[in-house]
Amino acid sequence: MTESEQPPGQSQQWILQFCHGYDGPFLDCARQYAVLFKGTAYKVCTVYLTGAPSEKVVRGSASDEVLFLDYSSRDVRGLKLRAIRDIRRIAATRSFTACIAHRFKPVYVALLGTNLPVIGVHHAFGDYQRRSRQLFANYFRKRLALLGVSNAVRDDIRACLPSWPSERIETLYNRIDIEAVQAEQVSREVARDYLGLPQDAWVVGNVGRLHPDKDQATLIRGFALALPDLPAGSLLAIMGKGRLEASLKSLAVELGVAERVRFLGQISSGRNYFKAFDVFALTSDHEPFGMVLLEAMAASVPVICSECGGGAEVVQGTGELFPFAQPAALAHSLRALLPRAGDQLLVARRLRECFSDQAARERFWVLGWIAS
Structure with missing residues (x-):
């Protein structure tokens, strides 16, 4: 059923999933988060910041819609203004409830490009060791929550953001089908x-x-x-x-x-x-x-x-x-x-x-x- 076919008063709810790319394990990471919404009222739109369009990636993303911004790593250095404009445009096309962003760059772009609550998923240590990133996270803390893929990553983030309530920095393990x-x-x-x-x-x-x-x-x-x-x-x-x-x-x-x-x-x-x-x-x-x-x-x-x-x-x-x-x-x-x-x-x-x-x-x- 498309959004236009929804019964009156029941507009479709969407989750925006924003990924840096789909290389290596990150395609399955997108799948892991898309299937969290299987059987719920939500549909998932997955957006890849880098990487060319691919039917294999579309199939592997387990999402209702998959979009490719097709930037190179060089394109998204610095302020990433084009990417911010792109994610703002995408966010305006659906009734999005929240954004799940993998890694720091997508978290950064999603917070600056949308007004959505953002769940940042972190797959590595040290993402918030830089003072500039700590200041950025603190500025947006009212609509930002953070997940580490292990307790070790979670504890690393908590140590970098000591003023945050612990319940806003949690663990959600990686997993497999x-x-x-x-x-x-x-x-x-x-x-x-x-x-x-x-x-x-x-x-x-x-x-x-x-x-x-x-x-x-x-x-x-x-x-x-x-x-x-x-x-x-x-x-x-x-x-x-x-x-x-x-x-x-x-x-x-x-x-x-x-x-x-x-x-x-x-x-x-x-x-x-x-x-x-x-x-x-x-x-x-x-x-x-x-x-x-x-x-x-x-x-x-x-x-x-x-x-x-x-x-x-x-x-x-x-x-x-x-x-x-x-x-x-x-x-x-x-x-x-x-x-x-x-x-x-x-x-x-x-x-x-x-x-x-x-x-x-x-x-x-x-x-x-x-x-x-």
Whole structure:
């Protein structure tokens, strides 16, 4: 039913979702927030600040309407006056109740370009460390509420905005469509064949940019320390690309494990192949959340994570945690997971109760920031 077809006196209510772009995990972030309104009186219009129009993105956004402003990153530097005019024009086309804006630039543009209440969703640490951003947020605090994707991100924002009431800075975890993700994940045999991994090897998996933040150096060192106690022929498989590839390969040579470490490169739809791993290890420095942990858990793969940031919140109670940048502790965790597969019923329950679309929907409406 279109807005013009609504019964008299029942105008359609809309939510404006404003995203910086749809690269990497951010397309699914748009989907996550659009489905919060499934089965409600609201329709969702999702606007992408950067990125060319794409039918794939339209389908993946799970929204009633998708618009592309098609700016480049260079275009939205500075005051972003054109973007402000564009979002003001869009806001005038519908009866919008509120705006959900992902990351700081869309929050900035939405507040200056509309009179709507804005819910800012923050996916990283440090978004409000700058004094100018603190002043900006304080100026608009009457119609701004903030969400962190983990308690760690939430607490970082609260520390930057100490005068704000805590109930205006809350957590809404990232999540996955569990059934959809599991339906796309191929079997262990098919995944290993696709990735070129031996069917009979014990494989430690890792997915992420080859970047200092992901600390794959600790991963390689910990694997090398544990290797004598792991099954013969064990492998470490790292999925991803980045500027540290050469130095990480050199480290593997230096430690004498080059033949045991496989650099798989960038794999399209990598989460579909997580069943290739016997263990999944994330060694990041202060990970804001760690979506790959949820995808590994959905594949019934035991997980290990560094004990910092939002990743520790995901793994707590269902996997192994180790102190960040401690190879010996990581090696201990690898040995500890070797003889057991983990409690999959416990993992499935945690996914469902904490990191599913339904769990997020229930949590979001309890906040009361938008009238149900």
